[in-house]
Structure formats: structure tokens, C-alpha cells
Amino acid sequence: MKAELALVPTEAAEEIRSERPDGRKTQDKRDPRLPIADLFSEERARQLWESLPDEHRQDHFDSSNMPDDYRRAFVEQVSNREKGWFSQAITFTGLPEPMIWELAWFVDQQVRDGYAINPARFNRLRRGLVLALEYGGPQARSAQSITALSNEQWAEEVRAAAVRTSLPSGENIATLVLHSVKHIQDRLAYAYHDGEWWRLNLWNPTLDRRIPQREHEPSGRHVANFAHLTTDWLREAVKWWLSVQLLTEQYVWSSVKSRMDTMKRFQWYIDQAGCTGPQLVSSPEQLRTWVRGFVDHLNSHSTLSGVNKGGKLAKNSRRSALVTVEAFYRWMYDNRAEAVSVLADPRWGRLDSTYSVLFRLDDKPRRTNQMPDDMALEDEVISQIAAGSGLLAAPKDEGGLDDRQAFHALMLLIRTGRRMNEVLMMDFDPLLPLATTGPKEGDDGAGFVARLKYQQTKITGGGPPTIPVDQEIVDIIRVQQEWAREFITSQGAPEGTEPPYLFLQTRQNRLGLRPYASATLHHRLGNLTKMLAITDSVGRPVAVSKTHTFRHTRATDLINAGVPIHVVMRYLGHLSPSMTMHYAKTLSTTAEREFLRYKKITVDGRTASIEPSDLYDMLHLDQRADRVLPNGWCMLPPRQVCAKGNACLTCDKFVTDASHRDELQHQLAQTEALITRRQTQFTARHGEPMGEENIWLAGRLTETRALAKVLIALEQIGVHDDGQLRAVRGAGVTDRPGSIPGQPKESIS
Incomplete structure (x- = not known):
């Protein structure tokens, strides 16, 4: 029988860390509450095997039985350099039957998700497992599943077997087993786990499809690790709270990280001040003092990263932390009866109305929305950026960065004022016809010719996310579409396949299912900033990687051109005029000119x-x-x-x-x-x-x-x-x- 997934002590919930070769500590993002060996079930392994199409249920794949979709996904490997033979064959033979089922299911999942399969690496992995099964210790020889040992244990068994058989390449195979087995086990862990997804300490939406996400989620590959919350009652309650918010669409996945960061600050204060459980203190008279201590903790806390590293937390960060903790406790108070049942902790039932408003008004700093003076770029600066942007696409041997996608994305950011993710997650064919008639005869071509649909990933509600665009933007999109088609064809996608996204991740993305990462574009633009070394009219360096300045610049240009505020709102995708005016900086000369009209x-x-x-x-x-x-x-x-x-x-x-x-x-x-x-x-x-x-x-x-x-x-x-x-x-x-x-x-x- 499969062991029940039980709560583990606080110590076991802490991050698992290991030594790197350079002596630094690394974080193992394996969920300590997923005891992989205990999760194995032969019945469940058989179900995974039977879920595969008939042509995919094989213990080997070669030219005689290779399915078409596998043939395109398997990377050809040179088998004989002199004669130029190529092979795509892989085999699972020589392994226990449940292990064959697991590997066959894993290969199928990889192909479905658009990853490439390297036959040579896979066959070396199989060789290492067979070596451990035949010449390893008692635990390895009796293993029926890849989950029977941890990836580190499998690697050690391979090393020991290589010594016994005098295999010269044993260390290389052991290293391959170490990394490959972990990836396989990560997939199998979520497949074998049949409990409630939110009870896990590690939320990985890439591998656990039960986690709610939007269709286009900018943070879809991020992992939420609740092991940072080392206090049991807090960790379990926060997971339940956030899971309900996701299921009811009150929060989106990208909100989880910011809430987690806040609750980590709360955990740090609990570690420092101590508490008596969900009620925090033993008597109501002590609550205000305890809560005020958390406020003082935030006011004196120093940032650990970012441009303000070592300085005090910004007002908005402190306010956000207080608002989040208060929202958490208000929700727990409103649902205290259900919390007692779901979390099996009667202490939540003893919360009173005091916990629905933990902080006083003067505890929370006023939100500051004042924009820096350099958020709207000067025309000359924009011209210099546009003139130097070709370095993004230029080959590396010509001093460029050899990234045409980054070049096209920057051109769209400058010309449309969209957010970075709104461009990078754009549909492959985002162009729609204009609602009105097109340009008239004799038009110089400077007018709008189409509507551009973008992914609204920040604000929900409002009208459809489209803006009118001119021929220049249409041309940029057409060129990027051609590049994307050529790319996925070169990766082995079927002829005529169109990816879901216009901008594509270039590694392990055979079908174009994953968009270009914002972190990659930020890195490219950071390099471009150093290469161009642009300064504004007062000598301040201009960071091209601060892409939001293009949005501010576009908003300011529209306002100063006399475009009505409701039209600017619609263009920027805002729900209220105050949001638009937050982004737009109206020039004093424009304000005076409009006033003096009357x-x-x-x-x-x-x-x-x-x-x-x-x-x-x-x-x-x-x-x-x-x-x-x-x-x-x-x-x-x-x-x-x-x-x-x-x-x-x-x-x-x-x-x-x-x-x-x-x-x-x-x-x-x-x-x-x-x-x-x-x-x-x-x-x-x-x-x-x-x-x-x-x-x-x-x-x-x-x-x-x-x-x-x-x-x-x-x-x-x-x-x-x-x-x-x-x-x-x-x-x-x-x-x-x-x-x-x-x-x-x-x-x-």
C-alpha cells in the first residue's frame, strides 16, 4: 500500500541544501513532503503506462516502430563517424517492468511538452540503471521503480558498480544519472501524488497541472516553495488561503510570489519575537504590543537585494506587507470554523473579531506613486536607442548580441508602449482588421492599418486588449512571424506548424509552446545599455532595460499631443483616469496652453x-x-x-x-x-x-x-x-x- 502523505516536523520542512563544487550552498527545490519512494504504487505505474497511445507503449523505439511525433522529437546522433550513420533508437530493455512503464510515460510527457529527446544520453542513463541493478548494493538490486532511491543514491550505486566492473566511464555515467533521474522523479512525484495539490510544500505548475493558472501566465514557470515558512500552523494556513484565492480567481499565479515574500517577513518576525500559535499571544491585552512590534520590525528591516540593497524597505513594500498579513488574518477569521476542520487545528476557531483588523490606520505608510523625473524619455534619447538597437540582431562576430527576437521586441516596446509581458506573450498572429475603414486613396501610409491584440496580464476587466497600429508595426510582426516559423521547423516541428506565441524560448521548445522569457530580454537589454552608454540632456545614464520607461514615454506623448484622456485610457488598457495620469506626465507648457484657450x-x-x-x-x-x-x-x-x-x-x-x-x-x-x-x-x-x-x-x-x-x-x-x-x-x-x-x-x- 502507498504510504499516506503526512505532515512533517518543522525541521524537515526546511529547505534541503547541498554543497556545490565551489563550496557554496545550493537549494534543492525537491518538496521534502514528497517522500518519493513511499509514493510509488505499481498499480499507479500501470495506469500511467495504459494512458499512453498504443504506438507509444513500447520498451524500445527504432526505425521499425518509431511514431512520427517521436521521430521529429528525437535528436539524431552519429553512431559511426567514418560511415556517417545516424541513430534515433532508444531502449528500456533490461529494466524491471514498472521502471519501463515509468520511462515510457516520461518520454511521452517530454515529447508532448515540446522537449527534445537525446537518444545517446537516454541510452547512457538506461545503461547506468542496469549497471546499478546488476552490480549495486541490496537496495539497488531489489528496486522496481526509479523512485526506489533518490537521484544521489542512484549515482552512488552506479559509481560503486563501475568500480566493481572496472568501467572507465563510470563517473560520467554517474553524473548523468544524478541529473536525469532527478528530472524524471520530479515528474513522477506529482503523477503519483493523489492528495490535494495545495498540501504540498512545493507548488510547481509546470509539472502539477492541477494548480490553477490563467491561459497566458507570465510567471507560469515559477515555483512557490512554502518550506520558507517553518512554523507549521502558519505554513499550512497560508497554503490553504492562497489555494482558495487561486481557485476562486481572487488571485492569479503571479500574485502568489508577492504574498509568499510578505509571509516570509512575517515568519522572520515570529522567529524573532515568538508566538503562541494562530492567536499569536496568550492574552488579548498583549496583541497590540505584538502587532506593533511587527510594524517596527518592518520599519527597521533592510532590503537584501535590488537597487536599494542595504537600505530600508520602501513605504509601498511596508504597506503591502501589512495589508497582506491583515488580509490573511481577516480571511482566516471569516473562515475559522472551516479552518478547524480543514487544517485539523482547533486553535483557529478561537480567533475573535480583533484579528480581522490587526493594524491601525497610522501603522500603514501612505502609498507613494510619485514617478522619477526620468521615467518619460526625451525624443533624442528614443532616437539614440532606436539607432543603436540593431546591435541586438547583429552577429556576435560583428560585435552584436545575435538575438533578432530581442530586436523585434524592443521595436514593439518603443512604438506601442505595451508592458514587456504583453509583447513577449503575444499570440503568433496578433493582427486584427480595423473596426473602421482603412486608409483612403492618396494616404501617405502613416495612418493606422490594423489592430494589435496583446495579452493583458496585469489588469482584468475593461475592453478587449487591442490597439490601432500602423504599417511599420505590422511589418515588424510579419518579420518576427517568419523567424518563428523557421525556428520551430528547424527544431523538428511538423511542416506548417504555427506556435501559440510570436516570441519564442529558444531552448527545449520544439513546438514553440513556451514564450520568450522576460528575464532573457532584460539581460539582453542590459548588455545593450552598456554597449550604447546613452545619457539624457542632463547627463543621467539611460537604462534601456527599464522597459517601463517606454510606456511612460508613450503615455506622455499622447497626453501632450492633445489626445482625450478616455482615448489614452483605452490605449494603455487602464480602468480609471487616475491610473492613466499616474503613467502620464503632462508637460507644464501643455497644461498652460490648454488653460489659456478659454x-x-x-x-x-x-x-x-x-x-x-x-x-x-x-x-x-x-x-x-x-x-x-x-x-x-x-x-x-x-x-x-x-x-x-x-x-x-x-x-x-x-x-x-x-x-x-x-x-x-x-x-x-x-x-x-x-x-x-x-x-x-x-x-x-x-x-x-x-x-x-x-x-x-x-x-x-x-x-x-x-x-x-x-x-x-x-x-x-x-x-x-x-x-x-x-x-x-x-x-x-x-x-x-x-x-x-x-x-x-x-x-x-
Whole structure:
């Protein structure tokens, strides 16, 4: 019977580490909770064998029985250098039957996933296993499955057998067995494991297809290792929490790593401060002190990697850690009854409502979204990058990096403003026809000719992820498509096969099933940065590898070209204007130009007496959005506070222009309707209408008179405007010095 997968002690859950030849420690990403030998089941091995197509259930493959898909996947090896014989044959003969089943299933999985099979290496692996089975120790000689020994034990048995048989190549075969057996066992471990996938400490979506993922997942090859959480109750609860979030699509796979990083910080604090289980402390009175200690721990913690290595954690990182821990505990509190059953730990049932809000508002730093000044690149810098980008595609013997894919990807990043993964995970044929008619006769070709579909991997919701593109972008995509077709054909894919992605991983990707890795492109662009050594107008080095600057630059260019904000939102794939404005940096000259397009009118219906450029400076519209009103602007100096409530229409600091005409007319109609309604009610109650001395009516009549003056002035400007920008004082100036002819005008500072 197969042994049950049981919880292991904290010590066993720690990362397994081994010594490298250079003395450094390496992490073995084998899940310590997968006791591979205990997972073996002959019945399950037979099921794996029977799941294969008939032509794949063989103990050897050669020219007489090789399936077509295997023939294309098996790399031809020279068998006789003098005569030039080639062989694709492999054999599993001489091994126990369950081991043959396992190897046959493994080969089938490798071929399905687009990997190549090296017959020479595979036959040497088989030779090493047979050697250990025949001349190894008692444990090896009795083995029925590749899982019977660890990969290290198999390698040692091969070495010992080689010594006994005086095999000169024993060490080389042992090294091959060490690495190959581990890869085989990693696949078999998940195939043999039939428990709940989330209970494993190592989540590997490449090998465990039960883990939920999006169709296009940028982090699809990442592995989540929960062995970092060495506290049993925390580790099991976090795994359950994250698994439910994945299953319900509250989180995506790429979110798991960031949550894991946060919970590792929480684990570090538990190791430092200690705790009493899920409730953290023994009495409710101690909880605030314990929690505050975690906040102080984050505030004093130093970063271990990145550009800020050795410095303090950024505000956003600290806030994210607190928000994640609080979200975890809130969810555990809401599901505490189920947690007792699922995790077999009654302590979770003792959580009270205090744990749903662990941190106070002032514990969490305010989120900072201020972008550096160099996020939007200058035109000259973009030109230099484009001019030097050919080094990416140039051959290495000409001083280039010999990567045409990186060159094409950079061209698309610059021209479209997409995120890196949105380009690298693009469909093989991402072009769609325009929704509108194409370019007219005589068009110079600079217009849009197609729509480009990209993979929206960050934001869910909104419209379809497409943008209009010109002929230049279409040409780049066509050239990349041709390169991708040639590549997979050279790798052994059937003639006419089209890969799912436009940009392809170039190693072990025979069918093009895996996209070009973002880490590879980042490395290429880092090398290009060193080769070009570009600086901006103030001498700052420009990092081409910071691809998000191309997105900021594109957003800024669109805003400054006068493209409406809702169109820019749609182009960038954003869900709100605030997201777009976070990316776009509007030039001060553009903001001033747009403001000065309108003539400003005061509440008494006159043109503002100050120059519009001075008015713009006074209002600081690029910084003082709180001075923008629904029907105009407030000229109150930024340091002063308004004490008039909503009496803007009767305030001498109020100005407006023709862009607010509809709002002003709507406000006048509403006010007049309100006066009529109140007069009717007043007359019905008191037998006579309100007089103009009534304080409420007097205020409303003042508003209507002010609105009427403003609208009349706007109409007059529309008819008699001579195009000159003039300005006079704001509302209320008729009661102040300077408004009566002959009196000196009061200056505004």
C-alpha cells in the first residue's frame, strides 16, 4: 500500500541544501513532503503506462516502430563517424517492468511538452540503471521503480558498480544519472501524488497541472516553495488561503510570489519575537504590543537585494506587507470554523473579531506613486536607442548580441508602449482588421492599418486588449512571424506548424509552446545599455532595460499631443483616469496652453481683468486641483481657506469660461425651478408669496442674477470676441475700490 502523505516536523520542512563544487550552498527545490519512494504504487505505474497511445507503449523505439511525433522529437546522433550513420533508437530493455512503464510515460510527457529527446544520453542513463541493478548494493538490486532511491543514491550505486566492473566511464555515467533521474522523479512525484495539490510544500505548475493558472501566465514557470515558512500552523494556513484565492480567481499565479515574500517577513518576525500559535499571544491585552512590534520590525528591516540593497524597505513594500498579513488574518477569521476542520487545528476557531483588523490606520505608510523625473524619455534619447538597437540582431562576430527576437521586441516596446509581458506573450498572429475603414486613396501610409491584440496580464476587466497600429508595426510582426516559423521547423516541428506565441524560448521548445522569457530580454537589454552608454540632456545614464520607461514615454506623448484622456485610457488598457495620469506626465507648457484657450468670466458677467497667464500662475492648475469647481475656478490664494461654503456664485474669487456654459445653464434652470416650487409651498401655507426680503429667496435671486450675467457675457463673447485674451476682476468687484471709474484699481498679488 502507498504510504499516506503526512505532515512533517518543522525541521524537515526546511529547505534541503547541498554543497556545490565551489563550496557554496545550493537549494534543492525537491518538496521534502514528497517522500518519493513511499509514493510509488505499481498499480499507479500501470495506469500511467495504459494512458499512453498504443504506438507509444513500447520498451524500445527504432526505425521499425518509431511514431512520427517521436521521430521529429528525437535528436539524431552519429553512431559511426567514418560511415556517417545516424541513430534515433532508444531502449528500456533490461529494466524491471514498472521502471519501463515509468520511462515510457516520461518520454511521452517530454515529447508532448515540446522537449527534445537525446537518444545517446537516454541510452547512457538506461545503461547506468542496469549497471546499478546488476552490480549495486541490496537496495539497488531489489528496486522496481526509479523512485526506489533518490537521484544521489542512484549515482552512488552506479559509481560503486563501475568500480566493481572496472568501467572507465563510470563517473560520467554517474553524473548523468544524478541529473536525469532527478528530472524524471520530479515528474513522477506529482503523477503519483493523489492528495490535494495545495498540501504540498512545493507548488510547481509546470509539472502539477492541477494548480490553477490563467491561459497566458507570465510567471507560469515559477515555483512557490512554502518550506520558507517553518512554523507549521502558519505554513499550512497560508497554503490553504492562497489555494482558495487561486481557485476562486481572487488571485492569479503571479500574485502568489508577492504574498509568499510578505509571509516570509512575517515568519522572520515570529522567529524573532515568538508566538503562541494562530492567536499569536496568550492574552488579548498583549496583541497590540505584538502587532506593533511587527510594524517596527518592518520599519527597521533592510532590503537584501535590488537597487536599494542595504537600505530600508520602501513605504509601498511596508504597506503591502501589512495589508497582506491583515488580509490573511481577516480571511482566516471569516473562515475559522472551516479552518478547524480543514487544517485539523482547533486553535483557529478561537480567533475573535480583533484579528480581522490587526493594524491601525497610522501603522500603514501612505502609498507613494510619485514617478522619477526620468521615467518619460526625451525624443533624442528614443532616437539614440532606436539607432543603436540593431546591435541586438547583429552577429556576435560583428560585435552584436545575435538575438533578432530581442530586436523585434524592443521595436514593439518603443512604438506601442505595451508592458514587456504583453509583447513577449503575444499570440503568433496578433493582427486584427480595423473596426473602421482603412486608409483612403492618396494616404501617405502613416495612418493606422490594423489592430494589435496583446495579452493583458496585469489588469482584468475593461475592453478587449487591442490597439490601432500602423504599417511599420505590422511589418515588424510579419518579420518576427517568419523567424518563428523557421525556428520551430528547424527544431523538428511538423511542416506548417504555427506556435501559440510570436516570441519564442529558444531552448527545449520544439513546438514553440513556451514564450520568450522576460528575464532573457532584460539581460539582453542590459548588455545593450552598456554597449550604447546613452545619457539624457542632463547627463543621467539611460537604462534601456527599464522597459517601463517606454510606456511612460508613450503615455506622455499622447497626453501632450492633445489626445482625450478616455482615448489614452483605452490605449494603455487602464480602468480609471487616475491610473492613466499616474503613467502620464503632462508637460507644464501643455497644461498652460490648454488653460489659456478659454477666456475667463467673473460672476458679474465681465471678463477677468488680469492676464490669463497670470491667472494660470495664481491658480497653479497643474498642482492645485482642489481649486477646480464644477462650473469654473476659484481664485482664492492656495494658502487661504474658503469660509463661504457653497456660495461660489456670489464670491469675488469665482471665475468661469465658455467650457462651463452647459453646467451654468443647468444650474440656473434648477435654481429657478426651486424658487417656483418653494414659492408655491410658501403661498399654500401662509396665503401670500415670499417677499424679496426673505433671506432664503434673496440668496437664490442673487444666484440667478449672477448666473444670468455670466451667461449673457458668454453669449456676447461668442458673438463679439476679437480673439484677444483680456481679463478683469472676479465677482463682487462692484463694491470694491477700482470698480468705479476714477478710483484707483486694487492690485492682485
